[in-house]
Amino acid sequence: MLHSLNPSQQQTGGFSFENSRRNAVLESSLSEVGYKAPKARKTGTTIAGMVFKDGVLLGADTRATDDMVVADKNCMKIHYIAPKIYCCGAGVAADAEMATQMMASNVELHMLNTGRPPLVAMVTRQLKQMLFRYQGHMGSSVIVGGVDVTGAHLYSVYPHGSYDKLPFLTMGSGAAAAVSVFEDRFKPNMELEDAKKLVRDAIAAGIFCDLGSGSNVDLCIITEAGVQFLRGYDKPAQKGKREGQYRYKPGTTAVLTKTETPLSVDVIDESVQMMDTE
Amino acid sequence: MSRGSNAGFDRHITIFSPEGRLYQVEYAFKAIAQSGLTSVGIRGTDTVVVVTQKKVPDKLLDPSTLTNMFKLTPRIGCVMTGHNADSRSQVHRARVEAGEWKYKFGYDIMADVLCRRLADISQVYTQNAEMRPLGCCMIMVAIDPQQGPVLYKCDPAGYYCGFRATAVGAKQTEANSYLEKKLKKKPDLSHDRTVQLAISCLSSVLSMDFKASELEIGIVTKDKPKFRTLSESEIEAHLVAIAERE
Numbered sequence: 001m002l003h004s005l006n007p008s009q010q011q012t013g014g015f016s017f018e019n020s021r022r023n024a025v026l027e028s029s030l031s032e033v034g035y036k037a038p039k040a041r042k043t044g045t046t047i048a049g050m051v052f053k054d055g056v057l058l059g060a061d062t063r064a065t066d067d068m069v070v071a072d073k074n075c076m077k078i079h080y081i082a083p084k085i086y087c088c089g090a091g092v093a094a095d096a097e098m099a100t101q102m103m104a105s106n107v108e109l110h111m112l113n114t115g116r117p118p119l120v121a122m123v124t125r126q127l128k129q130m131l132f133r134y135q136g137h138m139g140s141s142v143i144v145g146g147v148d149v150t151g152a153h154l155y156s157v158y159p160h161g162s163y164d165k166l167p168f169l170t171m172g173s174g175a176a177a178a179v180s181v182f183e184d185r186f187k188p189n190m191e192l193e194d195a196k197k198l199v200r201d202a203i204a205a206g207i208f209c210d211l212g213s214g215s216n217v218d219l220c221i222i223t224e225a226g227v228q229f230l231r232g233y234d235k236p237a238q239k240g241k242r243e244g245q246y247r248y249k250p251g252t253t254a255v256l257t258k259t260e261t262p263l264s265v266d267v268i269d270e271s272v273q274m275m276d277t278e
Numbered sequence: 279m280s281r282g283s284n285a286g287f288d289r290h291i292t293i294f295s296p297e298g299r300l301y302q303v304e305y306a307f308k309a310i311a312q313s314g315l316t317s318v319g320i321r322g323t324d325t326v327v328v329v330t331q332k333k334v335p336d337k338l339l340d341p342s343t344l345t346n347m348f349k350l351t352p353r354i355g356c357v358m359t360g361h362n363a364d365s366r367s368q369v370h371r372a373r374v375e376a377g378e379w380k381y382k383f384g385y386d387i388m389a390d391v392l393c394r395r396l397a398d399i400s401q402v403y404t405q406n407a408e409m410r411p412l413g414c415c416m417i418m419v420a421i422d423p424q425q426g427p428v429l430y431k432c433d434p435a436g437y438y439c440g441f442r443a444t445a446v447g448a449k450q451t452e453a454n455s456y457l458e459k460k461l462k463k464k465p466d467l468s469h470d471r472t473v474q475l476a477i478s479c480l481s482s483v484l485s486m487d488f489k490a491s492e493l494e495i496g497i498v499t500k501d502k503p504k505f506r507t508l509s510e511s512e513i514e515a516h517l518v519a520i521a522e523r524e
Contacts, residue, residue: 110383114391116424125384149424 044212046174047088055223085146090172132161174206309413316447322467355505360414389420401436
């Protein structure tokens, strides 16, 4: 029966908010002493997607941050959902990973049940219903893109469960930088090479202009024919090559004088301590 | 060995008999014929049609409130044969399943998936001792966006299958053999020919000439994929066409 017909059923699973008040009190008392509660690792991120002539193109950077420290220099933010549906995840890394894995298994079950390839709209529907159920506590923003029987589609889903369907989308902390590149140069029905360049430039804008994004650009090209996953398509933020050296040859510094002073040492005390080898 | 130790309950509830039969399920099939009506469904090249008799048993009855054709989704329709109350229950369940699917997945359910879901639910009734199987059979019609016209039947045993043509009800064996004969040569069935073949099947098997008020016809076509029932004047036009051909 529809869930709305059983209002008295207790909702099991999901987040339990019993300790919220206690946590708030603890946090305030901690901050009085000067300590901060530990924060979940976020991916910072610039992710972008666009619809081009033959299908959908998804791009992402590869930096995962732990507050102000880079936790992973080459993480994978483009996740598999179905043979022709992929998803970029931004926000809290664990939440994005779990959400996309759940979607992938739901889609697999759905495919076996119906005997037909999945629709991108179906993935978006399930994703947004799950995120809404968790009231934004599941901090993952995703861009879902893919090709199905009805054509090529691109959706973005926000942590609270709202979604947009547009020809080009960007998410993450570097979204503003990336979307400015799209707004300038996007045209409908672009060719593959132009589209790859455009997405690469959008992600590069995020890598250079946003602290939370960095390292390489990953691309994922989804067309009717199949999927091409270009890991490390571009590495704009290469480590610079060191020009000079701080190692000096022996003899660079001239020895002027040498003096030796012997020190006499006497044994004052001898004690034996048994080691605990049991 | 447990032979014969069911103490004769195998005829009363849905447990196996020593020969491996489920008597309750077989009795459910007999209950379908009890209603006295027969329904026919035929799938043509771009049309699927279901026809059933409209028997008004009481002169005081308002015939416009009596129907065996139901719309499950805007694009999937069905005809129910058998127990009236069981039919309504199954139709309601089908509508709920279709609605939940649309809510959970964001697109309309397909006829074969809906039929399989109902068949799975009917199968549960054949396994639970405390529930009896439903004494009704559903013939479902739709235009599938990828597969084109489809005709599915789902019975109390939990069996479902796609058909080119099928019949259910009191005279189903005669109707099925009539349809087999007519479709043996795999004729090309246009919209009108499909409807008229279904009506002729019923008239020949029941040996009666129908008036437009004694038939209910539901169709879906590729041009108009929404399920609808034909009005009396449209049924009259088909009856006239059949009479002229003879």
